[in-house]
Amino acid sequence: MDRQRTFKLGDHVGWNSEAGQVSGHIIKIHVRDFDYKGHTHHASPERPQYEIRSDKTDHVAAHYGEALTLISERKTAR
DSSP states (O other): OOOOOOOOTTOEEEEEETTEEEEEEEEEEEOSOEEETTEEEOOOSSSOEEEEEETTTOOEEEEEGGGOEEEEOOOOOO
16 A cells, blocks of 8 residues: 655645646645535545645645645745
8 A cells, every 4th residue: 555645734736636737735734524615524644634725726625645746845934
């Protein structure tokens, strides 16, 4: 089984959608089941779901880590 990918708040990630390749920043990490757009989404500490805000449209999507590819890590203040 593939190792679960983990990401941090603010990471810039990409994923495939019906419209093609999309990118955005992680704005929330869910580690428990949650309601989103009228549906229950399943999440756990072992398999979190990430809310990502699209760079182009500001649309928010929820995905498991295996659907995401890291583009760049969140920049930290120095």
